[in-house]
Amino acid sequence: MNGPEILIDFAPELGMFVPHERRNGPSKAVTDGASTLGHVVESLGVPLTEVGALMVDGAEVPASHIPAAGETVSVRAVPRPQPVPGAPLRFLLDVHLGTLARRLRLLGVDAAYESTDIGDPALAARSAAERRVLLSRDRGLLRRRELWAGAYVYSDGPDEQLRDVLGRFAPALHPWTRCTACNGSLRAASKEEVADLLEGGTRGTYDVFAQCVECDRVYWRGAHHDRLERIVAGALAEFAPGGQADAN
The missing domain is CATH 3.10.20.30 (Beta-grasp domain)
Structure with a gap:
């Protein structure tokens, strides 16, 4: 210049x-x-x-x-919390943010995720087509003009990444309502409905199940539930009004 x-x-x-x-x-x-x-x-x-x-x-x-x-x-x-006008608050995460995507889904936040590198133009185009806030640590990607909206994720650790996004956008939290694998909605399911999808030990040990309406994945309170419960409880305590999830 x-x-x-x-x-x-x-x-x-x-x-x-x-x-x-x-x-x-x-x-x-x-x-x-x-x-x-x-x-x-x-x-x-x-x-x-x-x-x-x-x-x-x-x-x-x-x-x-x-x-x-x-x-x-x-x-x-940018102000925090940052308003995102004109659309329901939804996210799109790039290939490097898989753990963050799963944690957002655990909290009931709509978080689409590309598990393969589809390229910057395609990510930006999806952000625009679906009106999703693109989350990335790639500064070049966030400069693309096709983006509908975007945000830089400041930390490289999943715990701080989650706090960063929740603090910046203040999304409504609805824990245990989304599939952490595909982002679909979960529904309550009886043991009889999902019996054919369970290992024998699981069928004999657990009675309460949920199933994804999109990919049919089955969830129950297994060995990792305590760790997930801590993530949920920490997020609710810090970011949900009164430490509670939204009713809707």
């Missing part, structure tokens, strides 16, 4: 995306006189999915604003 020079200041929450020299207050940036402010911000490393208000000389402007020489720009972080 070789054009108007501006001062740009990034919120501390966005520091991980920009070079060290831009993390401690306003710094100079040279634009080309034609690119939008949104393009300038992304060229400096910050996906627009992570940006809240863009302020120019104290007034909020859209990402389509063309910077002029001498302007002072403040780039704020």
Whole structure:
């Protein structure tokens, strides 16, 4: 870029995306006189999915604003909780976030997941077609213009990833209502209905079952239930009003 020079200041929450020299207050940036402010911000490393208000000389402007020489720009972080207008809150996770997808489903959150790498264009297109918030740690993917909405997942550990998404979007929690394998809805099932799908030991030990209406997978309170219960209880205590799941 070789054009108007501006001062740009990034919120501390966005520091991980920009070079060290831009993390401690306003710094100079040279634009080309034609690119939008949104393009300038992304060229400096910050996906627009992570940006809240863009302020120019104290007034909020859209990402389509063309910077002029001498302007002072403040780039704020996206608000938390972040509203997602115009559609039911649903997610799409890329191939690297399988554990997070299963935990969201455990909590009853609609979380589609691609278990194979279908490529960035296809993921972005699915986000737009199904109006899902794309969750990813791939900054390049989150810059694709086809996206309906997206969010960077800041941690590489499943526990913190879950807290990050729940804290950012505040989805309604309905534990034990979704299949962790395929994201379908669960229904109560009698032992007789699912007997042919059970091992002999399971049939003799357990009496309460649920079954996915999409893939027919059967669930019961097996050896891993205590660990899953801790995940659910922790999420409800921190993110559900009064520590309880929504009634609906």
